[in-house]
Amino acid sequence: MSEPAKPDAAITNRAPTPGRRLVAAIAAGLVVVTAILLGVYFGAGNPGGTATKGDAETPALESEAERARAGRQAAARILEEAEPVEDEPGTTPAGSACGELGLECPPEYSCTPLGTCENATMVAVPAGVFWMGCAPGAEDPCNRDEQPVHEVTLSSFAIDRTEVTVGAYRKCMEAGVCTEPVNRMATRRCNLGFPNRDDHPVNCVTWDQASRYCLWAMGRLPTEAEWEKAARGLDRRRYPWGEAAPTCSRANLFIENKQCRGGTEPVGSHPAGRSPYGALDMTGNALEWVADYYDAHAYFLSDSVDPRGPPSGTDRVLRGGSYGDASDIGHRVWMRYHLPPDTTGQHIGFRCARSLR
Numbered sequence: 001m002s003e004p005a006k007p008d009a010a011i012t013n014r015a016p017t018p019g020r021r022l023v024a025a026i027a028a029g030l031v032v033v034t035a036i037l038l039g040v041y042f043g044a045g046n047p048g049g050t051a052t053k054g055d056a057e058t059p060a061l062e063s064e065a066e067r068a069r070a071g072r073q074a075a076a077r078i079l080e081e082a083e084p085v086e087d088e089p090g091t092t093p094a095g096s097a098c099g100e101l102g103l104e105c106p107p108e109y110s111c112t113p114l115g116t117c118e119n120a121t122m123v124a125v126p127a128g129v130f131w132m133g134c135a136p137g138a139e140d141p142c143n144r145d146e147q148p149v150h151e152v153t154l155s156s157f158a159i160d161r162t163e164v165t166v167g168a169y170r171k172c173m174e175a176g177v178c179t180e181p182v183n184r185m186a187t188r189r190c191n192l193g194f195p196n197r198d199d200h201p202v203n204c205v206t207w208d209q210a211s212r213y214c215l216w217a218m219g220r221l222p223t224e225a226e227w228e229k230a231a232r233g234l235d236r237r238r239y240p241w242g243e244a245a246p247t248c249s250r251a252n253l254f255i256e257n258k259q260c261r262g263g264t265e266p267v268g269s270h271p272a273g274r275s276p277y278g279a280l281d282m283t284g285n286a287l288e289w290v291a292d293y294y295d296a297h298a299y300f301l302s303d304s305v306d307p308r309g310p311p312s313g314t315d316r317v318l319r320g321g322s323y324g325d326a327s328d329i330g331h332r333v334w335m336r337y338h339l340p341p342d343t344t345g346q347h348i349g350f351r352c353a354r355s356l357r
């Protein structure tokens with residue numbers, strides 16, 4: 001087991017200096033992240049030991065949830081008690097830090113007013129540790145194949161801000177690289193070929209078609225771990241936007257026995273549901289293929305650094321829940337779906353990623 005609290009490598013750790021808002025914000029952010037991770041660490045105990053059988057009846061898990069909550073409360077208190085500092089315009093070199101956590105935006109990525117690093121189509125995710133999976137008691141429902149919650153260290157990467165659109169996929173087809181979505185005329189819900197859907201996610205694609213598009217776009221499918229970090233950030237949140245319950249304003253999903261839209265909608269329609277790094281529709285709209293083969297025991301077996309999933313398998317993993325998945329169970333950011341790679345459907349789309357090294 002490694003050390004409990006390891007903020008992203010790109011987060012600076014300079015000591016606070018009076019009169020400099022940015023430096024103070026960086027330090028406060030670092031302390032908050034540390035407190036959160038300490039909380040979840042002590043909440044999770046030894047990930048490899050507490051959740052090996054996924055037994056939600058274990059008495060120790062109740063205190064685990066309490067300690068996780070205590071960690072979050074401690075972080076909130078630190079923020080409340082942080083002393084305000086005066087602005088000193090011009091004291092921060094342009095582009096040196098971004099947002100409350102002081103992220104370092106990589107070349108060709110700009111710091112947005114929301115504190116995320118983005119270019120025209122992708123968002124950057126800094127290198128570092130995050131918590132992947134769930135712990136029964138602290139994060140429910142927590143399926144057996146989503147346990148144990150465990151530390152994962154990832155290199156820096158970028159991921160598409162949205163799902164790949166019909167318009168983008170058509171360009172790949174016109175280049176002679178991508179093939180037509182499978183059985184796209186079988187249902188009016190397969191978007192390619194219907195008018196006014198160029199900004200909807202391309203759906204009804206197999207894993208191979210998704211992977212081929214990403215290679216054409218000079219990228220690749222995200223690994224399962226990359227997808228979860230991009231959706232969840234460092235604080236072990238339940239949804240991309242935080243802990244608040246899903247609504248139709250945060251995501252396109254199925255809620256209270258009713259579908260928000262009854263089908264896909266233009267990508268990026270829910271800025272209120274953005275992830276900590278600025279990715280949109282990480283839950284809802286289209287379910288998304290990721291690179292990894294599926295294995296129910298993958299989290300017991302996977303590497304702790306840049307895991308790429310099992311070397312072989314029958315199914316591939318999908319993440320994020322679709323417009324047709326129920327909001328109360330299908331949209332937790334640790335939820336794992338899996339299907340044979342030649343499966344297609346109106347609910348299935350994808351987005352691409354690339355390494356930043």
Ligand SMILES: [Ca+2]
Pocket residue numbers: 163281282283284285286287288320321
């Ligand atoms: Ca999605």
